Amino acid sequence: MFWNFRRVQQLHFMQLLSTCLLLSGIMVCWDKLNNTMEVSYLYFGPSFRNDSFVISREEAYKFSNHGYLINHEDKCKSDDVFLLLFVKSTPQNFQRRRGIRSTWGNESYIESELGVSVKVLFALGVHPHSDTRTLVQQQLYREDRKYHDLIQQSFVDSFYNLTVKLLLQFNWMHAHCSQARFVISSDDDMFIHMPNLVRYLKQVSQADAQHFWLGRVFSNSGPVRWKSNKYYVSQELYPWSSYPPYTGGAAYVVSRDVALRIREASLTLNATLHIDDVFMGICASVIGVAPKAHNFFSGERKSPYHPCIYKHMMTSHGHETDLRELWKTATSPDVQTVDSGFLGKLYCSVTKLRLLCNPFNLNTYSCKTSTIF
Ligand SMILES: *[C@@H]1O[C@H](CO)[C@@H](O)[C@H](O)[C@H]1NC(C)=O
Ligand SMILES: *[C@@H]1O[C@H](CO)[C@@H](O)[C@H](O)[C@H]1NC(C)=O
Ligand SMILES: *[C@@H]1O[C@H](CO)[C@@H](O)[C@H](O)[C@H]1NC(C)=O
Ligand SMILES: *[C@@H]1O[C@H](CO)[C@@H](O)[C@H](O)[C@H]1NC(C)=O
8 A cells, every 4th residue: 555655656756757858848949939930030141240330420420419309417416326217208108108107117116115216217209290299299398397207309209210219318328327327228118027127237236237238139130121011121221131139129228338338339320220229239239249138028029917927027018008007916025925935936837838838928038937946
């Protein structure tokens, strides 16, 4: 009887072990597949030469020669700024800005709960349609009188002017907040798990916060040559078939030195390439800085809703209406203990496997994050 019982136990153990092995195998293959699918273009031919973008300073200056309509030069007056957070917004997105102010972009929450000084600014151009521009502009002035957190230049706010907005951010940082230890740039439909991110950055800043550039890294992509595509780039604009590595523009973090050197590089580069994150990759390749990937910076899609995910998440894309709810649940204290102990770890590992190694959740987080043992 006793012997039988042990045999049964052994059998169960072997079963569990082989299941685990099988699952790890699936995970590795799945990630291979996932990565292959993210490569937007397989390339051959001559590789990229960054010096081809070099132009004179006078000509480069034209790309950022836009006057300010709204500015807050004194925003960073206090000496110690840990985080300068730019949110790329557009004039008419009032609701999104309101949502961000009361959740992950709440300065006083971050300062009191997370213990670091942060400055949040929304970066804008002007409304593209001249007939509604005046009205929207009045609303923006009113909004800014209330919150003092908009910076706006006179360029037309459009997808094809995103690189101009990139220059606005780095130039502003250089002029008015060059002491900030880290700079984040984010879209206004993002969710950023500030407690997780700030905890991570505190560790980085204790070690060495130099040459630091973190986000979701694209290192195997190249220009789209289909004219109907939003990301179409002509042969003339970019003759090579691959881009230098860059982080997705939806959210990334750079250290102070990288921000300042990218800005410096941009002063002599042709910023006609409208895809802002790719242009940043070009600037970075000129100064010899490469991005570092973090598994919990999401791709194009929303992260699955689950405490085991919230425990590690940094960013998640595509949030407009669920921001407040997600903020409440994802930053609740329970989340920090969800994977404690062996059973907790097992539970979260299986949960992540189920949620991330799943064809319906491609482009969120990597499947291999399930193996956090
Ligand atoms: C920001 O956070 C503070 C402190 O946690 C809180 O009192 C305040 O209500 C929050 N602001 C908004 C707009 O939610
Ligand atoms: C970008 O902004 C400039 C300056 O306002 C404007 O002349 C140009 O038309 C804009 N480009 C696009 C594609 O909107
Ligand atoms: C910048 O690049 C565009 C596209 O290739 C080109 O038409 C333009 O002449 C370049 N500008 C300068 C100043 O070289
Ligand atoms: C880009 O140019 C700089 C100097 O101009 C050089 O140090 C760097 O290695 C180049 N990078 C690539 C990818 O060619």
